[in-house]
Amino acid sequence: MLCDVKKEQGLLLGRIQAIGFQPRDGAALHITVQEIVRSAEIEGQILNMALVRSSVARRLGIAIDDAVEMIDRNVEGIVTMTLDASLNYDKALSSDRLCAWQAGLFPGGWSNLYKIKAGSYRDDANGPMVIVSGPIGREKIHYQAPEAPLAPVEMGKFLSWANAESDTDYLLKAAIAHFWFVTIHPFEDGNGRVARALTDWFLSKADQTPRRFYTLSNVINKRRESYYSVLKSTQNTQSMDITRWLEWFLGITREAIIESGEVLARILEKHVLLQQIPLTKLNERQRKIIDMLLNNFEGKLTTTKYAKIAKTSQDTAGRDLTALIEWGILERVGSGRSTNYVLSVKNFT
Numbered sequence: 001m002l003c004d005v006k007k008e009q010g011l012l013l014g015r016i017q018a019i020g021f022q023p024r025d026g027a028a029l030h031i032t033v034q035e036i037v038r039s040a041e042i043e044g045q046i047l048n049m050a051l052v053r054s055s056v057a058r059r060l061g062i063a064i065d066d067a068v069e070m071i072d073r074n075v076e077g078i079v080t081m082t083l084d085a086s087l088n089y090d091k092a093l094s095s096d097r098l099c100a101w102q103a104g105l106f107p108g109g110w111s112n113l114y115k116i117k118a119g120s121y122r123d124d125a126n127g128p129m130v131i132v133s134g135p136i137g138r139e140k141i142h143y144q145a146p147e148a149p150l151a152p153v154e155m156g157k158f159l160s161w162a163n164a165e166s167d168t169d170y171l172l173k174a175a176i177a178h179f180w181f182v183t184i185h186p187f188e189d190g191n192g193r194v195a196r197a198l199t200d201w202f203l204s205k206a207d208q209t210p211r212r213f214y215t216l217s218n219v220i221n222k223r224r225e226s227y228y229s230v231l232k233s234t235q236n237t238q239s240m241d242i243t244r245w246l247e248w249f250l251g252i253t254r255e256a257i258i259e260s261g262e263v264l265a266r267i268l269e270k271h272v273l274l275q276q277i278p279l280t281k282l283n284e285r286q287r288k289i290i291d292m293l294l295n296n297f298e299g300k301l302t303t304t305k306y307a308k309i310a311k312t313s314q315d316t317a318g319r320d321l322t323a324l325i326e327w328g329i330l331e332r333v334g335s336g337r338s339t340n341y342v343l344s345v346k347n348f349t
Contacts, residue, residue, distance in 0.1 A: 001250045004170060008257040009207070016213050016265060025062045025126050028211040030267065031260060032056050036082050039196045039217035042224060047075055055079045066292050075255035077104030078193065085197040086212050089204035089300075092163045093146035095121075095155060097184075100198060101222045105190040121155065124148035129185050131232075145185035153207050162198075169208035174199045175249035177244055178251040183235055196220075219252045227252075281327070285310035286320050290329065293343050 016024060040047045052075055054068040057077065081101040091097075103109075103119035110116065122129055129145040146154060158180055162173075181195045192230045196217055204210060220227050226248070234245040282290070289306060299305070307317035321341055324330040330341045 001247060001254075002169060002171060005250050005257070006169075008093055008254055008261075011169075012213060012257050012261050012264070013207060013209070015261065016183050016189075019264075019268055023264075023273075024211075025060070027051070027213055027260075027264050029060065029062050029064075030263060031212050031215050032060075032082065032086075034218050035196075035200070035212060036078055036217075038215065038221040039082070039193050040078060041339050042196075042217065042227075043192055045074075047078070048072065051075045052079060056083070059083055064291065066288055074105075075106035076242045077107060080104050081194070081197050082200065085201040086204045087210040089201050089210060093198075093201065095152075095159065095160055096157040096195060098155075098198075100195050102187045102190045104191060111189045112126050114187045117212060118188075121151045121186045122148050129188070131185075131331045139297060140226060140230075145183070151186045155186050158184065162202075171203050171250065171253065174202035174206065174244065175204055175246050176242070177247065179231070179234065179245050182231065196281050213264070214253075219256045219259065281323070283320070285312060285316075286324060289320075291341075301342070302340050306341075 016027070026158040033049065033056055034055070036052050037047050046343050050066065050068050051070060051072050052065065054066075055075055056069060056079055058065045084097075086100070090167040099119050099121070106116060109118040115215075117125075124147065128147070132139040132141050133143075140236050145151075160175075162177060166173075168176075177280060178199045181198055182191055185191050186228075187194065194232075199216060200212060203216075204212065207213075230245055230248045236243050262309055268310050284305075288310065289301070292309070293301065303314060303317050303321060306321060307314050310317060310320070321330065324341075325332060328344050331344050333340050333342055
């Protein structure tokens with residue numbers, strides 16, 4: 001199974017190296033945004049994708065037309081952690097670094113309505129660290145982490161292993177690290193998100209590139225039930241055998257790489273097609289709308305929505321849209337009040 005994953009990994013990285021900088025940047029931006037948004041979503045946190053995209057683009061030095069200037073501390077924290085893990089994959093892990101990641105996830109030290117211990121390992125002041133489900137009073141305990149005094153000791157062992165050079169393939173080390181970290185559960189909250197950032201650190205070392213071109217969190221989010229199921233069954237086994245977890249992890253890694261290959265193909269195709277668009281004829285408003293439509297535009301594009309986004313009049317929006325239709329970039333769908341506009345099926349699918 002490891003050989004199959006490495007084969008897909010090599011094919012994807014080879015395709016990445018063969019394309020130009022612009023589509024490569026577009027792929028890295030898209031994948032990184034997906035990683036951040038889906039990692040948060042696994043934990044029930046819904047992030048504003050436009051804010052995440054703007055923050056990532058700014059930090060990666062990628063110009064986008066629909067950048068949002070608003071700063072959101074929750075977004076900035078998880079973006080900082082994710083990019084530090086991948087961009088600085090050549091720097092050693094340390095307790096201070098991991099604690100800084102976790103602190104960034106909880107601005108002010110709050111998790112929802114609860115004050116938590118942020119920026120340091122848990123102390124279990126409110127009782128043992130347990131993973132539970134179910135209503136209050138009828139909770140079901142799925143896993144109980146080691147007692148708090150053991151967390152620094154176990155994390156010391158973990159960090160020594162993580163930073164040490166070995167013959168173990170980095171894909172396997174990523175799988176082992178993810179499982180080991182969530183089993184120690186060193187923080188009061190944020191362990192899952194930090195574990196996925198750690199996984200990115202190892203995968204970046206495996207790829208030997210600071211840019212991420214496949215996202216595990218997107219697949220884990222879709223396979224959330226099996227993710228928690230295999231973690232629980234492996235953690236609660238009486239033996240030290242984590243084979244089932246390794247197989248599951250390699251399976252979703254392969255799925256993530258294949259999925260990203262499909263995304264890359266679409267991005268590259270759109271990039272090539274955009275080169276054929278008469279860019280000299282496009283105004284700034286039209287370029288902005290096209291970029292948004294190529295990057296998961298939410299809802300339907302109407303004349304009213306175009307005018308609002310472009311900050312222009314309804315008449316100007318109508319003329320812009322008519323020109324885009326004449327150039328074969330957009331198609332008109334529906335009629336009357338239900339009229340909306342989509343990228344040309346002929347050119348963009």
